[in-house]
Amino acid sequence: MKFKLPGRFFAIYFSNISLGTGIGLFMMYILLSLWHIYSSALIASIPYLLMSAIPSFLSPVVGTHVDRHSKYKLGLLSIFLSIVSLVPLCFSNSLLWLITVFSLLLFFESYFRVDYTISVRNVVGDENLMYANNLWVISIGISYFIAYLLGAYLYSYFHFYLVLLMVFTLYLIALILWVITKVPEVSDVRDKKHVKYSEIFKILKKRPFLLHLILIYDFVFTFVVITKTPAYIQYCFEILKMPSFIYGAYSSLSALLFVIVPLIMHRFLEPEMAGKYAVNSVIWEGILTVLIAIIPIVFSFYVYKISLFIILIVLSTFASTLEMDGFMTIFQKAVPRNIMGRFYSVRSLFRGAINVFSILAGGYLVDLLGSLAVIFLSGVVLLVIAFPTRRVLNSLSS
Numbered sequence: 267m268k269f270k271l272p273g274r275f276f277a278i279y280f281s282n283i284s285l286g287t288g289i290g291l292f293m294m295y296i297l298l299s300l301w302h303i304y305s306s307a308l309i310a311s312i313p314y315l316l317m318s319a320i321p322s323f324l325s326p327v328v329g330t331h332v333d334r335h336s337k338y339k340l341g342l343l344s345i346f347l348s349i350v351s352l353v354p355l356c357f358s359n360s361l362l363w364l365i366t367v368f369s370l371l372l373f374f375e376s377y378f379r380v381d382y383t384i385s386v387r388n389v390v391g392d393e394n395l396m397y398a399n400n401l402w403v404i405s406i407g408i409s410y411f412i413a414y415l416l417g418a419y420l421y422s423y424f425h426f427y428l429v430l431l432m433v434f435t436l437y438l439i440a441l442i443l444w445v446i447t448k449v450p451e452v453s454d455v456r457d458k459k460h461v462k463y464s465e466i467f468k469i470l471k472k473r474p475f476l477l478h479l480i481l482i483y484d485f486v487f488t489f490v491v492i493t494k495t496p497a498y499i500q501y502c503f504e505i506l507k508m509p510s511f512i513y514g515a516y517s518s519l520s521a522l523l524f525v526i527v528p529l530i531m532h533r534f535l536e537p538e539m540a541g542k543y544a545v546n547s548v549i550w551e552g553i554l555t556v557l558i559a560i561i562p563i564v565f566s567f568y569v570y571k572i573s574l575f576i577i578l579i580v581l582s583t584f585a586s587t588l589e590m591d592g593f594m595t596i597f598q599k600a601v602p603r604n605i606m607g608r609f610y611s612v613r614s615l616f617r618g619a620i621n622v623f624s625i626l627a628g629g630y631l632v633d634l635l636g637s638l639a640v641i642f643l644s645g646v647v648l649l650v651i652a653f654p655t656r657r658v659l660n661s662l663s664s
Contacts, residue, residue, distance in 0.1 A: 274447060275389045275398065281443035282382055283405045285345065288436035289375060290413025291420075293317065294517070295429055296364055298421045298510050301503065303361075307496040307637070308629025314495050316369055318621030321376030341385070344377035345441045352434050359426045402594075411522040418514020480613060482655050483593055487548065488617055490647045492624035493631070493640060494555070501637040505562050506571060519576070544592030545656045550585040552648030554578050559642035 293313040301310040351370040355363060386398050420429050502508045502516060558578050565571050597613075631640050 275386065277443050277447040278382060278385055278389070279401060279405060281345075281440045281447065282378075282402075283408050284436045284440040284443065285348075285375065285378060286405065286409030287413045288433045288440070289317075289371060290410045291417040291429065291436070292364075292368055292371065292433055294414050294417030294514060295421050295426070296361075296368060297499075298418060298514075299361060299364070301499065302510070306629070307500040307632040308626070310499050311496040311625050311629050312365070313368065314492075315622060315625045316365070316372055318492070318618050318625065320369055320372040321379065321618065323615060323618055324373060324376055341378050341381040342441070342444050344374040344381070345437060345444055348374040349434065349437045349441065352430065352437070355430050356427075359430070407522055407526075411518045413518075414514050415518035416514075418511050418517070421514075422511045479593070479596065479655075480616065482651060485616075485620060486651045487648070487655075488620050489624045490644045490651075491551075492621050493628035494644050495625060496629040496632045497637040497640040497644070499637075500632050501558075501641065505637060506575065507568075516576075516579075519579070544589055544596065545652060547585040547587075547589035547592065548648055548652040548655055551582055551589065552645045552650075552652065554582040554585065555645030555648060556642055557645075558582075559638050559645060562638060 296313045297310055300312060304310070348371050351367055351374065355367055386402070416432070417429070420432075502513050508516060558575065561571055561574050561578070565574065628640060
């Protein structure tokens, strides 16, 4: 291996995995419940909508608290309050209550996510950020591989209270790991003064490439990718005719690839090549998205459709992994430590608004035009935006 990460990193890392698994399990259970009750891609996308909207719209408050207070204590408090919010489900498990408690979990998790991002940089240092971020992608894969498969299995064969018990256990594990972890507070020597939100825009003005990346990547790219979310729900259930448990297995396979792919890529990653990784991944994701839309048109035999779909999803995961690693590393290195919380809050607020609009637009378009048309158009747009993204990253490197 080409990197060394301290043991403290792995404590917060596995805390993140445990927390993500609990959220993912809860999300899959709600998604399947909504689909089988309403059979609408838009309504079934409500969990994704909440996962984007709640952390993002509250991000200015979250970012300010994280920048001004102890990261360790805020992370600890957020997990504890998440556990407390699960208690009402012991008395009522109606769909309305499930969505309400899920929303509370997302609110508290938003503190943990910003805290985790800053804590990783403080623990591993700038020189190991690319590798730590690669492991972060692996953590997403581990979390959702377990969560999607387990959530679909529990939905199909067991009572909800077993789901609640497992989510509670996962959050308790996350709490214990965070308790035994002491994250160091590291100041940024470039700027020690207190920074207001208005100062962030001055910093963006001094770093125009950051503003360009936000407009291209966070606006256009995020809109296109999130629009595909409701499209894939209908694609799997209606085009490929997947039953609930198979859909969960497919979702967990996609998540598992986020574990396997980064492990393979660890051997080849070069941190200074983050920009190249990022833009090439956008191109490949566009090509693979177009091919996924074409599969049901060209092939009618069920086994062929399923097999090709899985192959293309595997390849698409390679591209998605490089994209996340590359862009996260670019943003982290360019932003001063003492404003990271508020910078990510502003960025998260912006992306959250795009995510909400994307899911609503995607669900509406899928119900109107069908999943194949939405997926195909998404792939075409990804190919188009790759070129301005390349120009921005080239100007950054020069």
